[in-house]
Amino acid sequence: MIGQWLILDLPLNDGYRAKEMPTSTDFIDISNVAGSVPHQLQVAVCVAPADSGLPILQQYFNVLYKTYGPQKWWPARTRFEIIVGAILTQNTSWRNVERAIRALRRERLLTLAAIAKISTERLATLIRSSGYFRQKARKLKAFVNFVREQYRGSLGRMFRTPTAALRPQLLAVHGIGPETADSVLLYAGNHRVFVVDAYTRRILGRHELAHTKSTYEELRRLAEKSLPFEVQGFNEFHALIVYVGKHFCRPRAPICSACPLNCFLVRPIEGAL
């Protein structure tokens, strides 16, 4: 049990504002509450700070996991589809990526061999909805060439390479930065890595757990050292951070009053609802 929590189920619609939240004095134990309610945003208001003696990031994870349950990431049918999604999602919304992936699936192109064969121009046309489509077509091609040249076209062989050796190889591929490399390693390859994204930075920064100038590597090492998780824990934690980032921790006017992490705030965030 972590603190006392008030769980509210609110309709999720565009008109939602924190100030519309009903108030209540009924607190419940959230130990058995897991999973979010379909079509609703489950809101948990932490009313007593956690003090479990666990590493702080583990406390964050426990609170989020108990509130929202498993996120079932990454939403894809195959490892290759995960990799394609990780590359296409750079600088765009997931909705746009889904359209591009649907187009590739329609053309039966969601395999390494198929992407290797198709022309870069045709590939770019098919993934147009994901934005920066010419660049992304070149990135997909570069990744496929890398696997064919270094691992004889086998993702299985590639992912059997130890993380410490594979990560720098991925980072050397055109168009694969740290966030994409770590998403590929974690979600497609089941490697134990922590994915740092803009949401992670914002949340850790606002909670004064990281400096705004901290590098990607500093944040990744901080999380990987302090969290006693195996792969599944890192899988869920990143997905839960994305959930909080999307629904509460917006760039402007974060909805701290309804956010499950609000009891961990050191001080109020300026402009927060």
Ligand code: SF4
């Ligand atoms: S919305 Fe507020 S409480 Fe939630 S993570 Fe962001 S800063 Fe923290």
